[in-house]
Amino acid sequence: MKVKELLAHGFEALALPDGEREIDGVYIGDLLSWVMGRAQMDNAWITIMTNVNVVAVASLADTSCVILAEGVAMTDELKDTAQAKDVNILGSSEPIYETAVRLAGLLA
């Protein structure tokens, strides 16, 4: 499934510089080094972290997109950095678990 296809399923595009990217699996976590150690390439990464280091981690760990769950607000700095570094960021108004369940259904 492509990242941009999530927009038809309740996810909001906060920054979408590379919507054609394919999603392969999901990882959930807020501790950045934990994510870098455990997330796989092309995973959709669900988090509630919104500081700008999230973009660097997503870029270096090569995740397909970041999904900000729980409706957390995104800063302009995060949005601009994501666009500049080619990192997709989507928003979900649902809690983390429901967001993951929704993704599981879509990726099955």
Next chain:
Amino acid sequence: MSDSLVFHFDVDGDNFTSAGQASTQVKKNLRQLGLSPAIIRRVSIAMYEGEINMVIHANGGTADVVVTEEYIEIVLEDRGPGIQNVEQAMQEGFSTATDSIRSLGFGAGMGLPNMKRYTDSMSIDTVIGEGTTITMRVNLA
């Protein structure tokens, strides 16, 4: 063996939010060299963890990356306080980072373990009160 490529970076110790500039640049450079995404990912994560460590603990330092046909070598050098107990620092979950660092999502105690996880070899040369040099290699051949 043909000529090796060398990239040198100064890691700014004061600027926490821009940490990762060196590793992001290395990622770009390696991509231009046509290396595989899996290799690039390993090198850039290992280097980013090192860069973050230098910002958190050592007020910055330098990073040198050497690319040969056989391997990529990353050398991170700082003039920080040194690592008191390397064995302890290598354990997952051990961290001396402050609460403010943790609130940014760092300080999980996974930095050095990740550097080891993603590289084929890693050595730590540290002297208390003088600094730390970490040398990592990712094999290409």
